[in-house]
Amino acid sequence: MTDRPTSGPDAGAAGAPQVEQDTVAALAAREQERDDAVEQLFHSHRAGLVRLASLLGAESDAEDVVAEAYWQLYRSWNKLRSPDAALSYLRGVIVNLVRMRTRRLIVSRRHVEWAPPEVDSAENEAMLRDDQRAVVAALRKLPARQREALVLRYWGSLKEAEIAEAMGISAGAVKSHVSRGMAALTTELGASE
Structure with missing residues (x-):
């Protein structure tokens, strides 16, 4: 062997x-x-x-x-x-x-x-104050891309590059969506006062 x-x-x-x-x-x-x-x-x-x-x-x-x-x-x-x-x-x-x-x-x-x-869910209602409810209601009226960009930017505290990656768009498009969304949100919140 x-x-x-x-x-x-x-x-x-x-x-x-x-x-x-x-x-x-x-x-x-x-x-x-x-x-x-x-x-x-x-x-x-x-x-x-x-x-x-x-x-x-x-x-x-x-x-x-x-x-x-x-x-x-x-x-x-x-x-x-x-x-x-x-x-x-x-x-x-x-x-x-x-x-x-x-x-x-x-x-x-x-x-x-x-x-x-x-009526919103009890959890969501309990978590929000009146001013936050107004912002969330105004956010819901925005186009989806603007809402996504604003939420990721201001609630998620993400940078433009991170938002672009999450949304699958360019950083320039993120700037545009954030800018337009803020303008629309400001108008909506100003009208509701």
Whole structure:
């Protein structure tokens, strides 16, 4: 019986189990790293992301939107350029999910007689003071892109580049949406006084 080399190009099947074990260990370590990172993001940013989704227009199902965003982050973790991009990715997913939700609601409302509820959820009402309610009501009257840009800028405290990434538009378009949105918001709030 001939001795087979245990390493090198002639190792054959003898080296395969060790390579397979190393690969499995590396995959398990990467999955644990992903699990830990997503859990940390969840605990530190969930409340702010729920508020973001609510302000963007998903008042009644903001929690569901954020849960879906975290699920998409979890599934796409290995595609991120770096773990530092995860929060930006979450914001972008939330913006897109709220847009899709809004489109679905618009289509369904065209085909069904529907009146919006006159009473907001108890959680939203409890969180807002009167002046904040006026701002939120005025925000809801703005076009979606202007509302998104203002919410990300002033409530999310994001920079123009981060807003552009989250909304999928250029930084110049962000400036335009913020400027137009502020003008419309000022006009709306001035008219309501």
